[in-house]
Structures are given as C-alpha cells and as structure tokens.
Amino acid sequence: xxxxxxxxxxxxxxxxxxxxxxxxxxxxxxxxxxxxxxxxxxxxxxxxxxxxxxxxxxxxxxxxxxxxxxxxxxxxxxxxxxxxxxxxxxxxxxxxxxxxxxxxxxxxxxxxxxxxxxxxxxxxxxxxxxxxxxxxxxxxxxxxxxxxxxxxxxxxxxxxxxxxxxxxxxxxxxxxxxxxxxxxxxxxxxxxxxxxxxxxxxxxxxxxxxxxxxxxxxxxxxxxxxxxxxxxxxxxxxxxxxxxxxxx
Amino acid sequence: xxxxxxxxxxxxxxxxxxxxxxxxxxxxxxxxxxxxxxxxxxxxxxxxxxxxxxxxxxxxxxxxxxxxxxxxxxxxxxxxxxxxxxxxxxxxxxxxxxxxxxxxxxxxxxxxxxxxxxxxxxxxxxxxxxxxxxxxxxxxxxxxxxxxxxxxxxxxxxxxxxxxxxxxxxxxxxxxxxxxxxxxxxxxxxxxxxxxxxxxxxxxxxxxxxxxxxxxxxxxxxxxxxxxxxxxxxxxxxxxxxxxxxxxxxxxxxxxxxxxxxxx
Ligand SMILES: Nc1ncnc2c1ncn2[C@@H]1O[C@H](COP(=O)(O)OP(=O)(O)OP(=O)(O)O)[C@@H](O)[C@H]1O
Ligand SMILES: [Mg+2]
Numbered sequence: 001x002x003x004x005x006x007x008x009x010x011x012x013x014x015x016x017x018x019x020x021x022x023x024x025x026x027x028x029x030x031x032x033x034x035x036x037x038x039x040x041x042x043x044x045x046x047x048x049x050x051x052x053x054x055x056x057x058x059x060x061x062x063x064x065x066x067x068x069x070x071x072x073x074x075x076x077x078x079x080x081x082x083x084x085x086x087x088x089x090x091x092x093x094x095x096x097x098x099x100x101x102x103x104x105x106x107x108x109x110x111x112x113x114x115x116x117x118x119x120x121x122x123x124x125x126x127x128x129x130x131x132x133x134x135x136x137x138x139x140x141x142x143x144x145x146x147x148x149x150x151x152x153x154x155x156x157x158x159x160x161x162x163x164x165x166x167x168x169x170x171x172x173x174x175x176x177x178x179x180x181x182x183x184x185x186x187x188x189x190x191x192x193x194x195x196x197x198x199x200x201x202x203x204x205x206x207x208x209x210x211x212x213x214x215x216x217x218x219x220x221x222x223x224x225x226x227x228x229x230x231x232x233x234x235x236x237x238x239x240x241x242x243x244x245x246x247x248x
Numbered sequence: 249x250x251x252x253x254x255x256x257x258x259x260x261x262x263x264x265x266x267x268x269x270x271x272x273x274x275x276x277x278x279x280x281x282x283x284x285x286x287x288x289x290x291x292x293x294x295x296x297x298x299x300x301x302x303x304x305x306x307x308x309x310x311x312x313x314x315x316x317x318x319x320x321x322x323x324x325x326x327x328x329x330x331x332x333x334x335x336x337x338x339x340x341x342x343x344x345x346x347x348x349x350x351x352x353x354x355x356x357x358x359x360x361x362x363x364x365x366x367x368x369x370x371x372x373x374x375x376x377x378x379x380x381x382x383x384x385x386x387x388x389x390x391x392x393x394x395x396x397x398x399x400x401x402x403x404x405x406x407x408x409x410x411x412x413x414x415x416x417x418x419x420x421x422x423x424x425x426x427x428x429x430x431x432x433x434x435x436x437x438x439x440x441x442x443x444x445x446x447x448x449x450x451x452x453x454x455x456x457x458x459x460x461x462x463x464x465x466x467x468x469x470x471x472x473x474x475x476x477x478x479x480x481x482x483x484x485x486x487x488x489x490x491x492x493x494x495x496x497x498x499x500x501x502x503x504x505x506x507x508x509x510x511x512x
Contacts, residue, residue, distance in 0.1 A: 052413050073415040085407045089281055090461045099403060102414040106396065133461040153414070 003066040004029050005157045005187035006051060011060030013046060020046050024060070024212050028157070033179070033188045035198040035218075038208040044191045045081050047208065048159045052078055064157065074103060077155030079146055081162050081191070087135040093145050094130040097121055100152035120148040123178055125171070140166045147175070151182075158182070161191045176201050252486050257373050261492075264375045265478035267383040268439045271432040272452045273471025274394045277463065278425060280453040282405040287324060289446040290339040291426065292433045294320035294346025296442050299367045300353030309367060310382055313434050320346055321426035329419055370441030370493025372482055379438050386435045390428055401425055402463065439478070440493040451500040452477070458511045477503050 006028040013021040020043045028034055036044050049055045050062060053069035064072035077100070097120055101113035121127045124144040134142065143166050150158060164172050179188055180201065192198045199205060199218045206215040252258045279288045298316025302309030320342060327338040354361050366374060394401065400421040403411035412418050429449075436445040452474035453466060460466050481496030488495075 054409065054412060070415075073413060076413070078410070078413045080409065083407065084409060086281075086283070089406050090457065090463045090466055091402070091406055092461065095402075096406075099407070099410065099414065102399065102403065102411070102416060104415065105400060105417075109399075149410070 004063075005032065005065060006189075007061075007063045008050075009061040011050065011057045011062060013043075013050060013055065013057045015046075020210065021050075021057070022211050024208075026206065026212055026215060028187050028189065030156070030187055031183060031185075032204060033183050033202045034190070034204045034206055034215075035195075035202040036189060036191045036206045036208055037193065037195050037198070042209040044208050045161055048078070048161055048189070048191065051157075051159060052076060072157075075156040077150040077153035077158040077186075079150040079158075079160040079163050081165070083146065087142075089134065091134060092130070093121070093126065093132050093134060093137070094118070096134060096145055097130075097148045097152050100149040116154060117148075117152045120152040121145075123151060124148045125174070140168060140171070143167055144171065155186055157187045157189070159189045162193070163190065164192065164194060164197075172197070252483070257375075258482075258486070260375050260377070260380060261372045261482050262479060263380055264372055264383065264439055265482055266475050267380065267387055268436050268448065269452070269471045269474030269478060270387045271390055271435040272449055272474040273467045273469075274390050275428050275432040276449045276451075276453040276474070277467045277470055278401055278405055279429060280450055280457060281463070281466075282425070284429075285446065285450050286339050287335070287426075288429050288433070288449060290342040290346070291317055291321045291324065291429050292436075292442050292445050292449075293343045295430070295433050295437065296350035296367070297346040297353065298350070299364075299437070299442070300350030303361055303364075304353040304357045308378070308382075310379060310434060310437055313437060314386075314431070317430035317433050318427050321430040322423055325419075325423045325426045328422065366441070367437055368441045368443050369491060370437070370439050370444060370496070372439045372492045372496070373486070375438050383435045383438075386431050390431055390435075393424065393428055397421065397424060440496055444493050444497045447497045447500055448474070448478070451504050455504050455507045458507060473503075 004027050006026065008024050008026040011021060011024040011026075012019070024047065026047075036047070038044050046055065050057055051064060051069060053073065062069055065075055094117060097117045098109055098113065100120070101109055101117055118127065118130070121130055124147050126141065126144050126148060129137065129141065129145075134145070137145065143163070147160070147163055150160065163175065167175065176197075179190075182188060190198060190202065202218055204216060205218045207213040279285055295313045295317035297320070298313030299309040301316055302312030305312065324338060324342055327333065328335055354364065363371070363374070365371075400411075400416055403414075403416050404418050404421045404425070408418055411421075432449060433442075433445060436448055439445075440448045452470040455473055456466050456469040460469065477500050478496050481499035482492060484490070484499065485492040485495035
C-alpha cells in the first residue's frame with residue numbers, strides 16, 4: 001500500500017485570532033501534480049508552511065507520507081515565496097544549492113550530493129554561475145537558484161510557492177518541461193496566480209480562500225473555474241490585481 | 249627599538265594577541281555575517297556579572313565569567329525564541345542588568361577590588377600564564393565546535409527558515425552559537441575588557457568581509473588581520489605609555505575606516 005504524500009484533516013489555522021485556514025481537508029496522492037490557486041491572503045503560503053512543520057495548526061491533523069510534518073522533512077522540498085536572507089552574505093550559488101542536500105549533523109556533503117546539486121543547477125540553466133556570489137545575480141537568476149535548491153533535495157513531495165515569479169517566458173517553458181519529467185518521481189504542489197498556464201500543465205487544481213473551495217481534476221473544474229481562468233488570464237496579464245475566485 | 253620583546257610580559261601579551269584573534273576570526277565572522285553584533289555586546293556586558301561573582305566567591309573572575317556569560321547568552325536565545333519582548337529590548341536589558349549584578353557582587357565583597365578596571369577596560373600587559381592557558385583551551389573548544397557545526401552555523405546564519413525546512417535543529421544551533429560568543433567574550437576580557445571588546449570581536453571580520461565572499465577565507469583573514477592589528481595596538485600602547493585596551497580598539501577602528509576607503 002502506498003502512502004499519500006499529504007493528508008490534511010479538518011485543519012484550521014489562525015494568526016493571533018485572525019482565522020486564515022478553516023476546516024481544510026486536502027489529500028495529495030503520490031505523483032499528483034496540483035496547483036493551488038486563490039486570491040492574495042487566501043492562505044496558500046500558510047498552508048505550505050503547515051505542511052513543512054513551520055507552523056502548527058490550531059486543530060486538525062496533518063500527515064506527510066504518514067508522518068508528522070517535522071518527521072518527514074527529508075522527503076519534502078520547498079521553494080519559499082519570500083526569502084529573508086541577506087544577499088551580501090558570504091555564500092556562492094553552488095553552496096546555496098548544496099544546502100538543499102543537508103541531511104543531518106556531522107554528515108559531510110558527499111561527492112554524490114555535489115553532483116546532484118550541480119545537476120539541479122544545470123536543470124535551471126544556471127550552471128555557469130555556480131561560483132558567483134549571490135548578491136551578483138538578477139532577481140530571476142536568484143529565483144532559479146532557489147528552484148535548484150529545492151530540486152537538489154530530490155524530494156518525494158515538492159512544494160513551490162509561486163515559482164514563476166520573475167522568471168522569463170523562455171525559462172517558464174523549460175521549467176514546465178522539467179517538472180513534467182519530475183512528475184513520475186514525486187508529488188508536486190505549485191502555488192500560482194497564472195491559472196491559465198498552470199491549468200495546461202497540472203493534473204489537479206485546488207482553490208483556496210480560507211476554505212478549500214475546489215479540489216479536483218483541472219479539466220473537470222467546470223464552468224465556474226473556466227470563468228475564473230478567463231478572468232485571471234485577462235486581468236493578471238495586465239497586471240491588475242483581481243480576485244481570482246468568485247465570492248462563495 | 250624592539251627591546252620590548254625581551255620582557256616576559258610582552259611575550260605573553262603577544263601570545264594573548266594571537267589567541268584573541270583566533271576567537272575573533274572564528275566567532276567574530278558569524279557575529280558579523282549573522283548581524284548579531286549588539287546581541288554579542290549584551291553578552292559581553294552581562295559577563296561582568298560573572299567577573300563580580302568571581303570576586304565575591306574568591307575564584308578567578310575570568311573562570312567565573314565562563315558559566316555566567318553562557319547562561320546570559322542562553323537566556324538571550326530563549327527570549328529570541330519566545331519573542332514575547334522584542335530582541336532589541338532584551339539586548340538593552342541584558343546589557344545593563346548583567347553589569348548591575350556585577351557591581352552588586354563586588355559591593356557584597358567588602359574591601360577594595362584592585363584590578364576591577366582591568367576587566368572593564370582590559371590590560372593585555374598583565375595577562376598571566378593562567379590567563380593564557382584559559383584562553384588557549386577556550387580557543388580550542390571554539391575551533392572544534394565551529395569545525396563540527398560549520399554547516400549548521402552557515403545554515404542558520406544565512407537562511408533560518410530554509411534550514412528548519414531541511415531538518416536542521418535551528419534552535420539548538422542558535423543557542424550553541426550564542427554559547428560560543430560567550431566563550432569568545434571570556435577569551436577577550438583580559439585583553440580589551442568588557443566595555444571595549446565588542447569592537448575587537450567584530451572589526452576584523454567587518455574589515456575582511458569587504459574583500460571576500462568565501463567564509464573560510466573570511467575566517468582566516470580575520471584571524472590574521474586581528475592578530476596584526478592587536479599587536480600593533482599593543483606596541484603603540486607600550487611605546488606611548490597609553491591604555492592598551494583603548495589603543496588596540498582605536499587601531500582597529502582606524503583600520504576599518506581606512507579599509508573602507510581602500511575598498512571604495
Ligand atoms: N506572519 C504573519 N502574521 C500574521 N498574519 C499573517 C502572517 N502571514 C500571513 N498572515 C495573514 O494570513 C493571511 C494568509 O496569508 P498567506 O501568506 O498564507 O496568503 P497567500 O494565499 O499566500 O497570499 P499571496 O497570494 O499574497 O501570496 C493573510 O490575511 C495575511 O494577512
Ligand atoms: Mg503567498
């Protein structure tokens with residue numbers, strides 16, 4: 001019997017009494033490819049942080065491959081939406097990616113770890129920058145490095161919070177190609193506002209706005225969601241902030 | 249010109265200069281890149297409580313400062329975790345409460361505390377052999393811990409959230425780093441004193457950080473620069489008969505100033 005990559009049962013979460021997630025029931029099977037969409041402040045990033053054990057829900061149960069989130073971290077990769085680090089830090093691109101290979105105290109990075117990190121950099125076409133200090137990268141290049149850091153973990157569940165922010169169209173194409181290969185090896189969760197593009201690639205879509213409004217096959221999303229796609233393509237591509245979801 | 253090298257106390261002073269530089273290179277580097285200079289300042293001032301306790305109990309104040317400053321550092325870390333009060337506030341409180349404790353401890357011990365000033369402002373020329381042994385042992389502990397936990401220190405200094413996500417025990421590692429800062433403080437006390445030592449801890453790494461983005465080079469160059477500048481301060485203090493701790497700090501400050509111009 002194979003375990004689900006993620007099982008959330010009746011999960012609620014609030015930041016200082018402000019309810020952000022309410023009774024979320026959400027299952028991701030092995031090798032699922034799911035996009036999470038929803039308006040700003042809908043709780044998408046919060047949900048990922050719960051899966052990573054960075055936040056603890058007020059109630060409900062979270063299991064990642066049948067384990068507590070904090071006990072499953074060696075199976076999970078993460079690309080954060082925002083990073084908090086100092087770009088002027090003495091670290092180069094390769095070392096940054098290598099951090100994705102961390103597997104515990106007193107464990108040196110092996111030559112295999114280094115190869116995997118290098119391959120991850122090749123996958124995002126950043127190999128030639130591997131010795132560059134991170135403050136000397138453009139925003140999109142930095143984003144690629146962080147994608148590589150998440151890939152280098154070789155996770156069974158890969159969580160990516162708006163990976164395509166500041167990535168150019170050409171790289172976006174190769175990114176979707178890359179993850180279509182990754183699909184046989186892991187479950188993928190992608191937070192995105194670009195509903196149009198995402199729906200062409202993913203198998204399932206989850207709409208999150210405090211509650212989970214829809215979770216199912218992308219093509220069966222029905223009229224409502226088509227409407228949503230339509231609206232989001234038109235408006236998001238014009239850079240106008242817009243509520244992606246209908247009011248429920 | 250170099251006759252001062254014949255004096256035993258000068259030889260001990262130069263050895264002390266090298267020993268402090270090791271702590272500055274290894275731990276000062278993290279203090280600078282993790283931006284915890286003022287927190288380290290608070291730990292150093294809190295160490296005065298330990299010095300006072302040493303007086304009171306009649307043990308070597310430097311030895312008494314070891315457990316005391318470690319406890320102070322860890323309580324600082326606990327505050328950081330809980331975030332009930334802001335870190336900035338906690339730093340300010342630890343800073344003066346530690347000093348106040350030290351003063352009360354000294355008060356409680358009736359009689360005059362003759363060399364109290366040397367712990368506050370340093371006195372590299374009166375470093376004893378015992379002091380050197382303590383510094384050496386602490387340096388060795390520091391180097392060993394830094395070597396063993398270099399990946400973890402790098403991880404929490406660079407990107408704490410991500411280090412949690414890859415299963416790195418970030419709370420424990422932050423605590424360990426604060427404890428290392430406490431040990432470095434003790435290494436530095438005799439040389440520049442509690443009040444001045446934060447500059448010695450931070451300036452060598454601050455100078456070298458402008459020139460390298462490789463953390464290993466940063467640590468090694470900070471150690472070398474630290475040893476050179478501390479020795480230079482020591483020589484100037486001797487020649488001009490100035491207070492050694494203050495002279496060393498001014499040499500470091502001047503070097504930092506000049507290095508910015510060279511770098512520009
Ligand atoms: N650290 C925090 N403390 C308090 N409230 C927070 C915090 N982080 C997020 N929130 C609140 O929680 C809600 C959900 O935030 P979250 O970041 O999960 O949204 P999101 O769906 O990822 O939005 P976006 O599309 O803008 O990235 C928001 O209303 C936000 O104001
Ligand atoms: Mg978000």
